[in-house]
Amino acid sequence: MTQVARHPPRRLRFILPEIFRGSRGNAPAGAEPPAPLARIAEFQI
């Protein structure tokens, strides 16, 4: 397998569990989620 020069995950643009649950995490009720999160929330597992 190709090896690559990379560091351990250091920049998480999203909070991973939220992405994959399609959840809005700790966002206050009624608040607009960040745009990427809104799109990611389309995932249905």
Place this chain on the structure above:
Amino acid sequence: MRVYVPGDAAARALGADAVAAAIAAEAAARGETVEIVRNGSRGMIWLEPLVEVETEAGRTGFGPVAAPDVPGLFACDFNGGPLALGPVEDIPFFARQTRLTFARCGLIDPLSLAEYEAQGGLTGLRRALTMSAADIVTEITESGLRGRGGAGFPTGIKWNTVRQAEAAQKYVVCNADEGDSGNFADRMLIEGDPFCLIEGMMIAGLATGADTGFVYLRSEYPDAIRVLQRAVALARDAGLLGTDVLGSGRAFEIDIRIGAGAYVCGEETALLNSLEGKRGVVRAKPPLPALQGAFGQPTVINNVITLATVPVILDRGAAFYRDFGLGRSRGTIPVQVAGNVKQGGLFEIGFGLPLGELVTQIGGGTASGRPVKAVQVGGPLGAYFAPDQFDITLGYEEFDGAGGLIGHAGLVVFDDSADMGALARFAMEFCAIESCGKCTPCRIGAQRGVETIDRIRAGDSAAIPLLTDLCDTMKNGSLCALGGFTPYPVLSALRIAPEDFTRTDEAAE
């Protein structure tokens, strides 16, 4: 008469065994004495089986030879005829190369230690035995050698970390789990010049204080396993391996461990788990394998080509090796040209050659005669490059800057009939199948990626931003290169041919 018929797996797949048998039978029928040597491959796969004959003018080649051609070769006394290629080292594909790591591959009987020594083998090891560990590391550092597995990490720095680590036991591990599509340099080297790898591992042991080496070799390479096991046994019998290496009082032993077919076990930390008999899942770093690697001990883990390049550096000196290359990419790299090309094979050259030259001149363009659409560089995790990017030169930084990776330097060429949408889907599907499951972005993201590409190919173009977001998450959130680099082929395919993502035929299946 001495006749060479490659025993390399690629040549065997193309009928080399039948050719060797036909030569033996024809010689017996004619009452002639012929010595058949099963050498490694010269790397010109489109000419395999490439039969060579020793003449006063050097080694003359014939190819590609099939068993029915053999009586004709005898009839003309291996001189001329339609399959004659002339002196093998004058064939343009071969003559243009700078063969340092592969200097002996295809030239010698891979299992003859005497021939290995006659062609410069063991000179590097003998020199290393007279040097201190620190001096060996300095030589490697000054040569500019970087990891040929793809990461390009400076080998000398890695070795120095292991050398300075305090431990009663250290290890050298050779990563021979060559699972990338279009890559075959490790296999060719092991099958064609196994003592070179053994010598490189021994020098690594001397440099770091390790007395035990492991070769993690994939089960899909039965010929390489057989050759390396035999070579290790021969090295042991000759006093090369064991408790008293060449009478120096130093010890080094090699153990071969066979993989079980998981792509991710080529990732160095998953490899170490598998080597230890555990499930092949990726380990978080730190700790670095150099400090806590195999069995928790300081471990040098290098690719086959990295280790096989060490002997020539110790033999001819750091300055000699450093003189080849470009920028921070020093020395030579064995490029493997595969896919839809006229002249597929292994081409060792100093860093700095433009990608387009490798595809159109060295590879001779597509085998189909159609225009090149894309070239994937670096295996299934590598980006696709279109002809408008063919001016990129071979080098770690150059490919990184162009949004790709040089990886293990395997090129897979596609003509204009390739469906880039299907290839992008395959990248995600491959990742979903091969993911070790340890981290979420890879384990789940790849599956979501397949589904999202299917949505796009079914006509839902609004899902394209979803795919790019997912790729961003996988790139930055995955624990290793499998999840982290799967987005490269996906996004580059999307860039090269967005129209291919709107086809519906594949997605419907």
